[in-house]
Amino acid sequence: MSIHTRRVGPSTAAIAAxxxxxxxxxxxxxxxxxxxxxxxxANRANDLVTFLHDASRWLAGWSHDLFTFDEEWARVVCGYGLAAVVYLLIGNLLATRLRRL
Structure with a gap:
């Protein structure tokens, strides 16, 4: 009679998720x-602010000029905010689906 050992740990799908x-x-x-x-x-000459602006513009390239509100702050909040919400929803939804594999 042989004893089978089972490896306990997260699956590849769970790690990817x-x-x-x-x-x-x-x-x-x-x-x-x-x-x-x-x-x-914030001071746009600051390196952190510049990094956040550049990274956000790249991440939200598809949505940052999507809306045409008269107020610039509304365009920024809605355009970039939409991208943030989409990343949260789609990324975590896909992660949940991967964990179920």
Missing amino acids: NVLAVLADVAAAIIGLWIVMYLLD
Whole structure:
């Protein structure tokens, strides 16, 4: 009679799901920080503010000029905010689906 040992630990799908969820959360956090920095009129000459702006513009390239409100702050909040919400929803939804595999 042989004894079978079972390896206990997260599956590859679970690890991939965690990585996907973290990447989606980080992307949304970067965009969210840029929105806050913009609303607080942060110094654009600061390296952190410049990094957040550049990264957010790249991440939200598809949505940052999607809306045409008269007020610039509304365009920033809605355009970049939409991208952050999409990253959160789609990234975490896909991660949940991967965990079920």
